[in-house]
Amino acid sequence: MNGLYMRYSHGQDVLHNINLNLAPGSFHFLTGPSGAGKSSLLKLIYLARHCSRGHLQLFGHNVAQCNRNEKALLRRRVGVVFQEFRLLDHLSVFENIALPLRAAGIKREVYEEDVVELLSWVGLGDAINENPRALSGGEKQRVAIARAVVAKPELLIADEPTGNVDPQMGIRLMRLFVELNRLGSTVLIASHDLQLVRASGAPVLTINEGRLSPPKAPRKRGRK
Amino acid sequence: MNQTDQPAPTPPSMLPLRSREDGPLFFVIAIIIFLACISALITRAAFVSAAQWRNDLNSAMTVQIKDTRDQAIKVDRAAKVLQATKGVSSITRYGRERALDLLEPWLGKGNIPDDLPLPVLLGVRLDPKAPASKEVIMLALSAADINAEVDDHRRWSSEMNKATTFIQLFSIAALGLLLAASVAVTGFATRASLAARRNVVNTLHLAGAFDSYIAREFERRFGTLGLRAGLTGAALAGLIVGGAQLLSGASSGVLLPVFRLDLTGFGLLVLAPVLTGFLGALTARLTVLSNLREQE
Numbered sequence: 001m002n003g004l005y006m007r008y009s010h011g012q013d014v015l016h017n018i019n020l021n022l023a024p025g026s027f028h029f030l031t032g033p034s035g036a037g038k039s040s041l042l043k044l045i046y047l048a049r050h051c052s053r054g055h056l057q058l059f060g061h062n063v064a065q066c067n068r069n070e071k072a073l074l075r076r077r078v079g080v081v082f083q084e085f086r087l088l089d090h091l092s093v094f095e096n097i098a099l100p101l102r103a104a105g106i107k108r109e110v111y112e113e114d115v116v117e118l119l120s121w122v123g124l125g126d127a128i129n130e131n132p133r134a135l136s137g138g139e140k141q142r143v144a145i146a147r148a149v150v151a152k153p154e155l156l157i158a159d160e161p162t163g164n165v166d167p168q169m170g171i172r173l174m175r176l177f178v179e180l181n182r183l184g185s186t187v188l189i190a191s192h193d194l195q196l197v198r199a200s201g202a203p204v205l206t207i208n209e210g211r212l213s214p215p216k217a218p219r220k221r222g223r224k
Numbered sequence: 225m226n227q228t229d230q231p232a233p234t235p236p237s238m239l240p241l242r243s244r245e246d247g248p249l250f251f252v253i254a255i256i257i258f259l260a261c262i263s264a265l266i267t268r269a270a271f272v273s274a275a276q277w278r279n280d281l282n283s284a285m286t287v288q289i290k291d292t293r294d295q296a297i298k299v300d301r302a303a304k305v306l307q308a309t310k311g312v313s314s315i316t317r318y319g320r321e322r323a324l325d326l327l328e329p330w331l332g333k334g335n336i337p338d339d340l341p342l343p344v345l346l347g348v349r350l351d352p353k354a355p356a357s358k359e360v361i362m363l364a365l366s367a368a369d370i371n372a373e374v375d376d377h378r379r380w381s382s383e384m385n386k387a388t389t390f391i392q393l394f395s396i397a398a399l400g401l402l403l404a405a406s407v408a409v410t411g412f413a414t415r416a417s418l419a420a421r422r423n424v425v426n427t428l429h430l431a432g433a434f435d436s437y438i439a440r441e442f443e444r445r446f447g448t449l450g451l452r453a454g455l456t457g458a459a460l461a462g463l464i465v466g467g468a469q470l471l472s473g474a475s476s477g478v479l480l481p482v483f484r485l486d487l488t489g490f491g492l493l494v495l496a497p498v499l500t501g502f503l504g505a506l507t508a509r510l511t512v513l514s515n516l517r518e519q520e
Contacts, residue, residue, distance in 0.1 A: 069434055076432030086427050090240035103433035
């Protein structure tokens with residue numbers, strides 16, 4: 001990202017001169033107070049929004065020059081854990097997790113076993129046919145995380161992924177992110193949980209009033 | 225891989241099966257298609273009747289023998305002359321009884337003295353491929369020394385043409401407006417449905433679904449909805465028209481030519497739901513694609 005600015009409709013810029021390079025395979029946390037622009041920055045990266053100025057490059061592609069289908073293909077390489085989960089209530093837990101794979105045109109028989117295995121991993125093996133409305137906040141969050149990682153994305157973006165789960169499950173989910181990172185995925189997690197951030201030892205990006213501070217020197221990631 | 229022998233179940237639609245918007249939309253489309261089917265049948269009947277009326281008027285003339293002296297001889301001669309004229313296919317004699325029948329509504333029965341001379345009429349049916357003109361017939365009769373008046377129904381034909389053209393244009397306009405209304409309603413409903421399912425669209429969009437994939441989901445939904453609603457509307461129209469046909473079965477069909485459910489009429493009723501389904505799918509697709517483009 002070079003000199004990125006972003007605004008909603010005709011309002012004022014909410015992001016100012018963002019310069020950021022996420023190296024492939026890196027692991028970063030993004031922190032900042034509420035309304036600082038964390039979610040806006042993430043939206044730019046997972047291509048939910050356009051920048052008003054500047055240059056965004058994703059997986060070596062200049063996003064401004066991509067057509068709609070090319071952008072869709074780029075989105076498939078990004079897994080997103082939304083703060084508000086965005087689960088589809090008319091689909092089962094299984095179908096929600098498999099959604100990115102279905103959207104990519106993959107047949108059920110190809111992904112069925114992987115989805116079942118992932119469900120067990122996040123502790124929802126018994127909820128495979130449940131409706132998301134029947135789940136607790138923490139369970140919904142785990143479904144959202146499972147959906148974000150099911151396609152083994154090259155870039156994983158998570159907005160407060162451990163906000164609704166108990167500390168034990170938080171640690172378990174962080175392990176999942178670390179594991180994905182070890183397998184080669186680039187991970188960017190927005191979090192208020194400073195304890196979690198410090199414990200991870202990963203470099204921290206701080207955003208305040210739409211301006212991004214240079215990453216703090218990485219510390220050794222704590223093993224959990 | 226699925227290790228079981230059973231085939232994997234078909235994945236459910238990405239869209240919720242039912243929504244509050246779909247029920248009223250179903251009824252609105254069904255009603256519009258019902259009206260469109262009735263209108264289409266009337267349009268078709270108007271064209272058929274108009275063609276028939278024109279044909280009847282253009283392929284016939286009436287000859288009135290004015291001579292009252294030696295009338296029977298003159299009528300025989302006129303009939304022979306006309307039969308021999310090129311472009312005439314048949315002659316029908318309307319005798320005194322027929323003339324009395326025609327005068328009865330105005331003068332009443334039995335009010336005409338037997339010795340009152342009445343003009344004799346000859347109905348001339350023309351060859352539809354090469355009909356004789358009024359002038360040719362007049363020339364032939366005058367050459368045979370017969371004082372006669374020839375009516376080629378032109379003034380009726382002109383009035384009839386105006387009336388049928390008006391009916392045809394009115395029917396086509398009504399049909400066009402109903403089809404336009406159907407498309408507009410489907411487009412409006414698709415937008416409403418899209419707004420109600422924005423979370424689904426956004427989630428699919430961010431999961432990397434192509435626009436065409438998302439549009440296809442809506443296309444299927446609204447295509448099926450249009451087909452079902454169209455079938456209901458067309459079936460209802462078929463029942464009404466069929467019922468009316470049964471009720472008017474004994475009549476000659478002169479005054480009720482519109483209520484005919486023949487093979488073409490039935491074809492129109494079958495075509496209507498197919499067209500509605502197609503239009504529903506197409507409208508939904510275009511609406512979703514344009515909405516997705518506006519979204520970013």
